[in-house]
Amino acid sequence: xxxxxxxxxxxxxxxxxxxxxxxxxxxxxxxxxxxxxxxxxxxxxxxxxxxxxxxxxxxxxxxxxxxxxxxxxxxxxxxxxxxxxxxxxxxxxxxxxxxxxxxxxxxxxxxxxxxxxxxxxxxxxxxxxxxxxxxxxxxxxxxxxxxxxxxxxxxxxxxxxxxxxxxxxxxxxxxxxxxxxxxxxxxxxxxxxxxxxxxxxxxxxxxxxxxx
Amino acid sequence: xxxxxxxxxxxxxxxxxxxxxxxxxxxxxxxxxxxxxxxxxxxxxxxxxxxxxxxxxxxxxxxxxxxxxxxxxxxxxxxxxxxxxxxxxxxxxxxxxxxxxxxxxxxxxxxxxxxxxxxxxxxxxxxxxxxxxxxxxxxxxxxxxxxxxxxx
Numbered sequence: 001x002x003x004x005x006x007x008x009x010x011x012x013x014x015x016x017x018x019x020x021x022x023x024x025x026x027x028x029x030x031x032x033x034x035x036x037x038x039x040x041x042x043x044x045x046x047x048x049x050x051x052x053x054x055x056x057x058x059x060x061x062x063x064x065x066x067x068x069x070x071x072x073x074x075x076x077x078x079x080x081x082x083x084x085x086x087x088x089x090x091x092x093x094x095x096x097x098x099x100x101x102x103x104x105x106x107x108x109x110x111x112x113x114x115x116x117x118x119x120x121x122x123x124x125x126x127x128x129x130x131x132x133x134x135x136x137x138x139x140x141x142x143x144x145x146x147x148x149x150x151x152x153x154x155x156x157x158x159x160x161x162x163x164x165x166x167x168x169x170x171x172x173x174x175x176x177x178x179x180x181x182x183x184x185x186x187x188x189x190x191x192x193x194x195x196x197x198x199x200x201x202x203x204x205x206x207x208x209x210x211x212x
Numbered sequence: 213x214x215x216x217x218x219x220x221x222x223x224x225x226x227x228x229x230x231x232x233x234x235x236x237x238x239x240x241x242x243x244x245x246x247x248x249x250x251x252x253x254x255x256x257x258x259x260x261x262x263x264x265x266x267x268x269x270x271x272x273x274x275x276x277x278x279x280x281x282x283x284x285x286x287x288x289x290x291x292x293x294x295x296x297x298x299x300x301x302x303x304x305x306x307x308x309x310x311x312x313x314x315x316x317x318x319x320x321x322x323x324x325x326x327x328x329x330x331x332x333x334x335x336x337x338x339x340x341x342x343x344x345x346x347x348x349x350x351x352x353x354x355x356x357x358x359x360x361x362x363x364x
Binding site for chain 2: 085086088096098099102103104105106107108109112115122124
């Protein structure tokens, strides 16, 4: 039973499927904007808003590359360093090959906004904990890099921007970023604003800032 | 709520958010799992849920979704689990406080990889702390247990 369960979870992550948000009614509607209804300047400003979210430690710490090692960075960690305890999520990105992330980041049976009040304890959500797909590696990457990455079907799970926004909206690990509990700094802005920024950026033609 | 531990179903009257470790130790008197840090940093409280290692201090009673196994249910004195037997063979324990968590972590790890390298053993046992520093003996015991599992 165990191996079946772990494998199912690993497959869901590997295939980029959104894990079910059972009982989650916090999802904000994704508002569509007609193509061209947002100016280039506004589009770039909205991308900047989204990049501030994506590059925040609550998001980027798990958007790491093929090392499969999550990062600890941000104000609550003092200095940037790899996740302690030699943690490696392996190719499954959920640690299914050896030490599954949910050993410590246990899985809630339903969303509970008070589940993570204790500083320093392993955060938990009503979904299996794990890294973002390796194609979504953007820890430490520039705004230009992440901008081009996010609209590249090869690296965004073959999604339209609307589908990316919906994915962000329904993923409970991502929802946690704005209510991380303990002494962790929440992601900036809000989930609704981040999704709206994505949709406005899309309507403006997904413009990217120049490489700095 | 009902909770099954070591093959026995128990009816416990506890809050949904009581950590499993509290249920085990205070409600059921199963004291093999130890309280170390309470925040998933040390591993002393490690048990299995459906065979997978989990920190019982981090898992709320209401979130338990399978059968719990503690060190008491992994093997018996007359029929030790292969990891427990290896622990005895290598005389791993010093003070012993972390050892039930170490053994439960090792058993779960070997269930998905019964031929680990030294580096894999070191990496995957790193989340279980031992203040006595028995790590070299832990590594040797895990290797012996793996060998015995493969030849079983």
